[in-house]
Amino acid sequence: MLGLETERNSAFSLRYFNRDGSETQFCGNGILCAAQWIHETGDRRNPIEFRWGGARYKVWMVKGRAQAELPQARNVELDMHLQLGGVVSYVVIGVPHVVTFEDELEHIDVNRLGRKIRSDPSLSPEGANVDFCQVVGSDRIRVRTYERGVESETLSCGSGAAAAFYIAHRRGMVGDRVKVSAPAAKTTISVDRGQMVFEGKPVLVYSGVLEQP
Template sequence: MIEFWKMSGSGNDFILIDNRQGRVPEDEMGSFTRKVCRRRESVGADGTIFVSESQNYDFRWHYLNADGGEAEMCGNGARCVARFAFMKGIAGQKMTFQTLAGPVSAEVAGRMVKVLMPSPSGLETDIDIQHKPGWKSVDFVNTGVPHVVVQVDNLEAHPVVEQGRAVRIDPSFSPAGTNADFINIVSSDLIEMRTYERGVEDETLACGTGAIASAVVASARDMVHSPVRVKTRGGEELKIYFKKKGMLFEEVWLEGSTSLIYEGRLNEEAL
């Protein structure tokens, strides 16, 4: 049986496994994740995080979305794995770990975790994509993974799943596709956000990289300033800190709470 922790980061839920002994081989992580992330049939989660040894950092992670595809980055997953590593004695309260998007630093303070994310890249406002009903503006930025950010008229009533799926598979972003965030800018320090996540292929209760993307494009339009609170679909707030130099954004921190839901052991029937 494989031991695991179930954790949540502001509504994104994850299965975390200490894989330093190689219990799950890398070439089996995709199929393993697809099976254990099935809701109602197995544990159920937005993704799986495997913690492995690293020669240069405190540890290395593999983050896989529920569809079994490995992603470069997941902001809320990064916060959860930092607390997991601290609680398991793998790293101290301050740590740096290896990801496909580059090294990520984190600080753990109880349930609150703050992570220094890769600097956003590829920022482009008013991208060339067919506008859909209710859209006010549409921008793009990569915050470790690609995000299209759409400012809409009525966020609560907006058809996020329908339009999010269309944006996710738009030929402009092929072959990898993109995440889609729909936002309402409430004030200069508060954004409301709903996200359609690539790899989960549905709306999720939160998205850390999406919260960063939303804050960055809103700042690029001079509508918010650091720090920015981003209210997620699940009702929790993430806080984004950054330094802005023209259209460049540096020292981007993502802060929010984490929850340890339970610890368990996977029976072979879950797979």
């Protein structure tokens, strides 16, 4: 669930809650959806500025698509040795992510392996989202993500796509602009002078009114 609040300085404040009720400090898909919704309600400011977890992000609307600044990558470990075995990559892009590279994704048991890696003592106490990544070419990658807080595979994870891109880019496996395919979304991530940008077009599925008792 995404909470949106207008601030006095004309920026917007965002909060995001996982299925288990925990609050997370960033959601790539969430910031795109918030910007798209603001734009579709008739607010034509461009860029749209958000405050989230003590940081500020700008989102530009370009030809009906949202282009969002992403958090700077932190705590990067290209080769992290898990206590339960195996070597993965680790990066925090707003939230912590483990990235593994696979030859194919169709037969990966994302829930079983993701749950095991997410709970590895090396990642304690926060844990991490787990992104299984397949590099298809220098301008295309595929990603499946196990998300903490949801504790299951999700159909699309924006920060997961960014984490996969960042690690693949650092390893020289992809170029500066890449199309990312998840089970339910196709997005684009690029980097220019150290700033990553996440681009996509969220689609309004339904609208309604939530009545609280």
